[in-house]
Amino acid sequence: MSFLPFAIAIWIFLVGLYGVVTSHHLVHLVICLSVVQSSTYLLLLGIGYRTNGAASIFVDIPPNTKAVDPVVKALTLTDVVVGAAVTALLLALAVQAQKRFGTLDPDELDPLRD
Amino acid sequence: MSPGEGPARRRDSEISLATRRRLFLVSGAVLAALMTWALAGMPAFGDYHGIYGLLLNRVAVPQEHATNVITAVNFDYRGFDTLGEEFILFAAVLGLALILRERRDEEEGPPDDDAVGRQVSGASVAVRLITVALVGPTVLLAGYIIAHGAITPGGGFQGGVIAATALLFVYLGGEYLALRRIRPLPLVEITKATGAAGFVLIGIAGLIWGVAFLDNWLPKGTPGDVFSAGTMQLLSVAVGFEITGGFVLILSEFLDQTIVLRRRRGVRSG
Amino acid sequence: MTVLQIVALALVAVGAPAVVAARDPLRQAFVASFYGLLLGVLFFAFAAPDVALSSIVIGSVALPTIILLALAKIGDKDS
Numbered sequence: 001m002s003f004l005p006f007a008i009a010i011w012i013f014l015v016g017l018y019g020v021v022t023s024h025h026l027v028h029l030v031i032c033l034s035v036v037q038s039s040t041y042l043l044l045l046g047i048g049y050r051t052n053g054a055a056s057i058f059v060d061i062p063p064n065t066k067a068v069d070p071v072v073k074a075l076t077l078t079d080v081v082v083g084a085a086v087t088a089l090l091l092a093l094a095v096q097a098q099k100r101f102g103t104l105d106p107d108e109l110d111p112l113r114d
Numbered sequence: 115m116s117p118g119e120g121p122a123r124r125r126d127s128e129i130s131l132a133t134r135r136r137l138f139l140v141s142g143a144v145l146a147a148l149m150t151w152a153l154a155g156m157p158a159f160g161d162y163h164g165i166y167g168l169l170l171n172r173v174a175v176p177q178e179h180a181t182n183v184i185t186a187v188n189f190d191y192r193g194f195d196t197l198g199e200e201f202i203l204f205a206a207v208l209g210l211a212l213i214l215r216e217r218r219d220e221e222e223g224p225p226d227d228d229a230v231g232r233q234v235s236g237a238s239v240a241v242r243l244i245t246v247a248l249v250g251p252t253v254l255l256a257g258y259i260i261a262h263g264a265i266t267p268g269g270g271f272q273g274g275v276i277a278a279t280a281l282l283f284v285y286l287g288g289e290y291l292a293l294r295r296i297r298p299l300p301l302v303e304i305t306k307a308t309g310a311a312g313f314v315l316i317g318i319a320g321l322i323w324g325v326a327f328l329d330n331w332l333p334k335g336t337p338g339d340v341f342s343a344g345t346m347q348l349l350s351v352a353v354g355f356e357i358t359g360g361f362v363l364i365l366s367e368f369l370d371q372t373i374v375l376r377r378r379r380g381v382r383s384g
Numbered sequence: 385m386t387v388l389q390i391v392a393l394a395l396v397a398v399g400a401p402a403v404v405a406a407r408d409p410l411r412q413a414f415v416a417s418f419y420g421l422l423l424g425v426l427f428f429a430f431a432a433p434d435v436a437l438s439s440i441v442i443g444s445v446a447l448p449t450i451i452l453l454a455l456a457k458i459g460d461k462d463s
Binding site: 182259279368 | 433434437438441442445446449450453454456457
Binding site: 028 | 389390393396397400403404409412413419426431432435438439442450454455457
């Protein structure tokens with residue numbers, strides 16, 4: 001039972017990867033990529049968790065209470081925001097691909113064409 | 115190779131969807147097995163052993179006078195990593211702006227509608243009222259979250275995105291062209307660059323002062339006060355500026371694409 | 385593990401295939417928005433409130449907006 005978060009992280013990773021591999025639309029592919037990214041957030045937070053630990057914010061609890069690891073939370077936090085910007089960049093690439101090649105199907109985008 | 119022959123050859127040598135799916139199932143199963151084996155060797159969930167994290171929890175409050183240890187990690191202990199992440203965001207937005215800029219065969223114009231002769235209608239009165247009413251509190255909330263980042267959950271990253279959504283309210287409620295007057299593009303770019311540069315400059319100021327780069331050199335007050343954590347607050351504000359500028363730039367580039375850039379009549383691109 | 389964590393994990397485990405299975409990008413944007421909210425609940429159950437805040441703001445607001453705008457541009461191409 002204590003392996004459950006990691007198992008779910010693996011499951012989400014594979015599901016997102018399946019979406020990327022069998023996608024027919026570039027935008028769908030980019031969103032599935034962001035699902036794969038979310039599995040890494042889950043993995044990171046799962047590593048840093050301590051049973052019955054509180055959040056690492058000591059405004060209203062005394063500083064020696066058991067708290068979860070702050071480093072992985074900091075990493076995940078910046079990750080989420082920056083990941084969204086990178087997803088936006090990928091979507092801009094998709095828009096330009098549509099303009100340039102006229103199609104959004106990854107199967108039809110032959111890199112040697114034109 | 116003649117044009118008629120090209121697509122037929124391409125389809126023959128292409129892997130079909132069914133083959134791809136089967137291939138993925140096999141390799142996915144192998145990957146799942148390997149990952150499960152790797153993760154099974156880790157300590158059980160909830161049984162965290164890392165020394166660094168435990169030490170930080172104990173040491174951060176007395177040392178930095180900041181009660182939000184995560185912000186302390188982001189902006190002080192691992193401020194250098196945050197600098198790197200910030201520049202990833204900067205580069206991503208830069209790339210996006212480059213890709214979506216106005217091309218030679220496009221021109222600017224008022225929004226079109228598909229039906230001939232009908233102009234794009236503005237938003238209804240109810241939508242306008244609600245969005246205008248919500249802009250002020252959202253900006254205030256964003257400022258609060260940025261300023262209190264060192265004390266309660268929050269910080270520059272979250273507050274910056276919230277501030278960007280405040281601008282989205284203006285777009286939803288009003289005419290897009292009016293929005294462009296409120297949000298001139300050079301101002302947004304200056305905001306974003308100020309944020310990114312501000313982060314580095316605060317770190318360098320520490321160097322000039324005589325301590326390490328990005329060290330926390332401002333006087334610290336008592337924990338729990340708003341202005342208690344030294345350079346962390348300033349760095350939080352700098353990051354907030356950069357993220358707001360970045361996301362507003364992303365949204366405006368896409369909006370420009372959708373609404374303003376139109377193909378010049380009669381000229382087709384390659 | 386508390387019941388809340390198990391329920392949150394189960395919801396996320398169901399939400400991820402839902403995002404992938406929504407093949408039409410327009411529908412997928414909204415499913416992804418809801419998935420961001422589910423992730424936020426999960427992060428909150430893992431005692432990480434600021435990560436949850438980040439996930440809710442980004443995954444439920446900023447990301448679907450960007451997706452919708454990109455779709456509008458793509459769909460509008462033949463003008």
